[in-house]
Amino acid sequence: xxxxxxxxxxxxxxxxxxxxxxxxxxxxxxxxxxxxxxxxxxxxxxxxxxxxxxxxxxxxxxxxxxxxxxxxxxxxxxxxxxxxxxxxxxxxxxxxxxxxxxxxxxxxxxxxxxxxxxxxxxxxxxxxxxxxxxxxxxxxxxxxxxxxxxxxxxxxxxxxxxxxxxxxxxxxxxxxxxxxxxxxxxxxxxxxxxxxxxxxxxxxxxxxxxxxxxxxxxxxxxxxxxxxxxxxxxxxxxxxxxxxxxxxxxxxxxxxxxxxxxxxxxxxxxxxxxxxxxxxxxxxxxxxxxxxxxxxxxxxxxxxxxxxxxxxxxxxxxxxxxxxxxxxxxxxxxxxxxxxxxxxxxxxxxxxxxxxxxxxxxxxxxxxxxxxxxxxxxxxxxxxxxxxxxxxxxxxxxxxxxxxxxxxxxxxxxxxxxxxxxxxxxxxxxxxxxxxxxxxxxxxxxxxxxxxxxxxxxxxxxxxxxxxxxxxxxxxxxxxxxxxxxxxxxxxxxxxxxxxxxxxxxxxxxxxxxxxxxxxxxxxxxxxxxxxxxxxxxxxxxxxxxxxxx
Numbered sequence: 187x188x189x190x191x192x193x194x195x196x197x198x199x200x201x202x203x204x205x206x207x208x209x210x211x212x213x214x215x216x217x218x219x220x221x222x223x224x225x226x227x228x229x230x231x232x233x234x235x236x237x238x239x240x241x242x243x244x245x246x247x248x249x250x251x252x253x254x255x256x257x258x259x260x261x262x263x264x265x266x267x268x269x270x271x272x273x274x275x276x277x278x279x280x281x282x283x284x285x286x287x288x289x290x291x292x293x294x295x296x297x298x299x300x301x302x303x304x305x306x307x308x309x310x311x312x313x314x315x316x317x318x319x320x321x322x323x324x325x326x327x328x329x330x331x332x333x334x335x336x337x338x339x340x341x342x343x344x345x346x347x348x349x350x351x352x353x354x355x356x357x358x359x360x361x362x363x364x365x366x367x368x369x370x371x372x373x374x375x376x377x378x379x380x381x382x383x384x385x386x387x388x389x390x391x392x393x394x395x396x397x398x399x400x401x402x403x404x405x406x407x408x409x410x411x412x413x414x415x416x417x418x419x420x421x422x423x424x425x426x427x428x429x430x431x432x433x434x435x436x437x438x439x440x441x442x443x444x445x446x447x448x449x450x451x452x453x454x455x456x457x458x459x460x461x462x463x464x465x466x467x468x469x470x471x472x473x474x475x476x477x478x479x480x481x482x483x484x485x486x487x488x489x490x491x492x493x494x495x496x497x498x499x500x501x502x503x504x505x506x507x508x509x510x511x512x513x514x515x516x517x518x519x520x521x522x523x524x525x526x527x528x529x530x531x532x533x534x535x536x537x538x539x540x541x542x543x544x545x546x547x548x549x550x551x552x553x554x555x556x557x558x559x560x561x562x563x564x565x566x567x568x569x570x571x572x573x574x575x576x577x578x579x580x581x582x583x584x585x586x587x588x589x590x591x592x593x594x595x596x597x598x599x600x601x602x603x604x605x606x607x608x609x610x611x612x613x614x615x616x617x618x619x620x621x622x623x624x625x626x627x628x629x630x631x632x633x634x635x636x637x638x639x640x641x642x643x644x645x646x647x648x649x650x651x652x653x654x655x656x657x658x659x660x661x662x663x664x665x666x667x668x669x670x671x672x673x674x675x676x677x678x679x680x681x682x683x684x685x686x687x688x689x690x691x692x693x694x695x696x697x698x699x700x701x702x703x704x705x706x707x708x709x710x711x712x713x714x715x716x717x718x719x720x721x722x723x724x725x726x727x728x729x730x731x732x733x734x735x736x
Contacts, residue, residue: 205276209259210252212286217247218421228421231283236420238495242266246275247284309413312402319392326389330434338441345444348451349465355450356466359459361656365687368460369657375464379442383435384414387483390434391416394427420495428490432483439472456687463657479531479538494525498535501525505532506579507586513600516590536579540572566730580604612723617716620644623682624652624713625697626706633668633698633713634678640728643717644698646670652704655685655712663708668715669701682710 211217214232217239227239229247239247242263249262256272263272279285301309319326328334349356364372388398400415419431443465450461476484481498489497500521507518508529522528580601587597620643622635633650635641648668653660677692720728 205256205273206285206287208252208286209254209256209276210250210286211247212284215284217244229282229284233283235283236417237282237284238420243275243279246272247279250285307404307406309400309404310402311400314399315388315401315414316397316399319388319398322389323392326393330390330393335437338437341448342437342440342444345440345447345465345469348444348447349462349469352447352450352462355458356462357659359462360466360658361654361661362459363655363681363685363687364460364463364657365456366691368456369686371457372460372464372467372657375446376467379439379464379468380412382438382442384412386434386438387416387431388414390431391419394419394422394424394431396422396431419490425490425493429487432486432490436472436475436483439468439475443468443472467658477538479535480542492525494522497522497525498532501528501532502535503532503586504528505530505536506583507590508533510583510587510590510592513583513604514587514590514592514597516587516592518586518590569726569730612721612726614722615719616722616725617718618643618720618725618728619717620715622695622713622715623655623678624650624700624706624711625678625682626703626709629703631666631700631703631706632678633700633715634682634695634710635698636683637675637694637696639696640717640732641673641696641698643728644668644673644715648715648717650700650713650715652706653712653714654708655681655710657685660712663706663711664704666700666702666704669699671699673698679710 212232216230218228218230227241227244229237229239231237245263246259249259254262256276257269260267260269260272276285280287299311301311363369384401388401391398396416396418398414398416399418400413402413404411404413406413416431419428422428422431446461446468447465450458450465453461475482476487478485478488479498485498489495494500503521505528507520510516511518520528525531584597584601620635620639622633622639625632625634633644635644646668649665650667651665652663654663673696676695676697678695678697680686680691680693682695683693
């Protein structure tokens with residue numbers, strides 16, 4: 187809750203019933219003392235969440251002694267308060283779990299080894315780093331001094347220059363496979379960099395007087411990552427300090443990327459390519475963390491800068507209400523009337539996660555499909571999650587419309603039309619392909635596909651495009667077609683399905699002969715068969731669901 191002006195009236199709501207008889211703070215809740223006079227007031231809920239408290243709400247919390255009624259509180263707080271305003275505020279405290287209701291207090295977030303954070307994050311606490319950061323405070327003070335940060339920025343600039351100077355090598359490194367050992371080393375370095383990223387957040391918070399409470403690993407929307415719980419940063423009165431805590435991890439990433447790019451100047455061969463891949467991917471990951479439309483570091487920095495708690499959630503509420511107004515009519519209150527760009531920001535926050543998923547699928551789609559049943563299962567899980575969010579979003583939209591007093595008939599008609607339009611998209615034609623790899627052995631060229639691939643669609647003459655499979659990008663090598671000979675079961679190098687250099691590892695596949703047998707200059711690579719178009723519904727079935735029982 188943002189701090190209102192001194193003359194702002196207290197919001198009045200309709201009288202409500204069902205308040206607890208005893209009005210006091212919930213067991214385990216705490217109103218934290220300010221470190222400085224300018225610091226914001228923060229309350230800690232029993233589950234460990236931090237909630238910023240506006241000036242009027244702070245006065246109400248401090249008046250809760252278990253003896254006063256709502257009427258007593260209204261008299262105590264002054265003429266700007268009414269009994270209805272006090273009741274409305276008390277119900278808000280119940281929603282924030284700050285008011286005692288008699289319910290069993292929840293376990294503090296992070297008190298367990300494994301914690302589930304809705305909607306789709308599972309956290310494993312590995313370390314409680316408060317003492318560690320306290321011991322390292324002298325070292326952290328040096329690393330985060332003005333001169334050290336300036337030196338880090340110079341290193342980052344030098345790394346960017348090194349990438350530009352090595353442009354040809356960068357293009358070659360991204361477009362070629364790497365030996366398995368080198369690729370594993372890149373993955374391990376990225377893993378360590380992610381840990382250092384979170385360590386940077388914790389160090390910055392400790393430097394500014396906060397207490398990082400947990401450090402560990404998590405599954406963030408089914409993706410492995412590290413985390414550092416820095417919610418104690420809300421106690422910092424200086425919003426600039428909160429912004430620095432949010433951006434500290436990105437700076438660590440960019441420094442690591444710059445060091446890798448500079449080191450690649452002196453390292454030839456595959457290991458030099460590995461350093462360049464690490465530099466590019468770490469730089470891109472760090473810059474993507476600046477995107478404010480998802481709960482990444484950029485969003486935390488923006489929220490801290492504008493000093494509006496729950497900026498994304500409240501902006502998305504305003505965006506949903508704006509959409510509901512257009513579709514269903516009605517009158518809606520703004521969550522953030524003081525933020526003029528809240529609605530477009532909220533709309534972008536609603537849409538952008540889907541954009542990120544589609545962008546990732548565009549890169550990984552051929553590899554995912556090449557994994558057969560496992561790839562199909564992964565994508566089906568993703569589609570199920572997407573469908574769940576779509577249903578929840580629709581439900582929230584209808585709740586907003588109903589609360590705004592809209593016509594039930596209009597809600598039914600409009601919702602039916604929207605659902606029908608969504609179903610109609612399943613009839614839109616989209617390109618249909620079968621992705622896999624190729625193998626050229628003893629002059630024989632074969633299309634390598636998973637055993638669950640749509641073999642019935644691979645008729646003789648179907649065009650197949652061959653490409654060199656790089657770690658990040660691919661280079662087209664030529665086009666051939668499915669031959670007249672029947673497909674056969676066999677094995678192929680792992681490099682035919684994944685961006686690794688030739689190795690002894692073999693995997694079971696189906697080999698589809700190709701004609702003419704063009705010269706590619708590569709023994710293995712990626713391949714995609716162009717099967718024309720299919721309706722979107724058929725495309726989804728063939729690509730994902732049918733693979734489960736082929």
